[in-house]
Amino acid sequence: MAATWRGENHDRPAFVLGDVNYAACGQYDVPEDYYNPVPMFQYQAAKIERHMAEIEDDYVPVLFPWYGIAVLPSSLGVSVRFHKGLDPEAEGAIITEPSDVGRLELPDMEADGLMPKVLATIDYFRANSDAAVSVTDTQGPLTLALTMTGVETLFIWMYDEPDIVHELLDFCTTALIEWLKVQKAHAGHMIDGDAYPHAIYLPTGCGGVVFSDDDLTAISAEHYREFVRPCNERLLAAFGGGTIHFCGSARHQIENLTSMRGCTGVNNFMMGDYWQAQQMRARLLHRGAVMACEFNALDIAGQCADLREAMADPAGVVANVCIAPTMALVGDKYVTSNRTRDSIVDEYMSQLGGWLAR
Secondary structure (H helix, E strand, O other): OHHHHOOOOOOOOEEEEEOOOOOOOOOOOOOOOOOOHHHHHHHHHHHHHHHHHHOOOOOOOEEOOOOOOOHHHHHOOOEEEOOOOOOOEEEOOOOOOHHHHOOOOOOOOOOOOOHHHHHHHHHHHHHHOOOEEOOOOOEOHHHHHHHHHOHHHHHHHHHHOHHHHHHHHHHHHHHHHHHHHHHHHHHOOOOOOOOOHHHOOOOOOOOOEEEEOHHHHHOOHHHHHHHHHHHHHHHHHHOOOEEEEEEOOOHHHHHHHHOOOOEEEEEEEOOOOHHHHHHHHHHHOOOOEEEEEEEOEOOHHHHHHHHHHHOOOOOOEEEEEEOOOOEEEEOOEEEEOOOOHHHHHHHHHHHHHHHHOO
16 A cells, blocks of 8 residues: 555555445445444444455455544534434534524534544444544535535525635634544544545555545535635645545546645545546656545446556556445446345456456
8 A cells, every 4th residue: 555655556556345334325234223333343343354354455454433424513513314224314404694604613522413422433443343443434624514504505605705605614624623633532543644545544654634525526626726625735734634535527626636735645436437537646646646436336347347447557546446235336327236245246356356466
């Protein structure tokens, strides 16, 4: 992994076959009481043990305290609904008027919303395993703000109330930095290390924060540069750098991403856009890596052929395929599927084994 981040891995890509899921999306075997420390630990630990016994790749075991993408918003008043077999869902905006922003206060991170449950889970994981323990899902300042306002409101305010948007994003950045510091203390992390973008090990020296910025696909490059990028850079600086995740295609944001101060890598669920991954790779080479991620395809052989072609020189690339038996990638869309985990893993290893052993 360290050679990959230095851009020195010309012989083969770093590769992670991600069958150790933490989210429920795409899975059929998540227990009903999953969102509690003990069953969450047992479920993930069993998958880690199976992975280490059956798969030869670059995965580093890590436990993930997963309570959805709205943990921080829940501490500020956003309701979160838990569904059987599904991921938690944020319910409705809590900021509807510009004046609401000025009333926001930093939460008590040991008591408010889902935060204490996350911390209890981190503590339980550390007490019962010697595997690394991640912080919970980290959504960046933009997504946090959108969760509290709704998409239309925040995007309209970028035109009509720009000062309020700056104030809200600044608050979200401050709250996120403080929340990450508390989690890192519970997990025994270095401030500038111990980060795992989608269960991919981030080498020492590459930063201590990884966060998701999925909504960058829906915002203009100009508005992203004005409102979001300064907050992301402040977040990255607080932890000695780190990586950014997004799903889909955002070709208009490549310059923003690859020139962002402190960004040591981009984690992109590409949905087939290998051109985008290569563009980011070329711009980040020798100072960061591109994590080229996909869910398993319906046509696994075709997807593997595309991967091999796109990564003829794999320097600076981590290839990551996430196993989701109930869904599959077709072109640039996801469809339902009913394959087993074992059949998917076996086909990927059959298709990629020789390539990865170069």
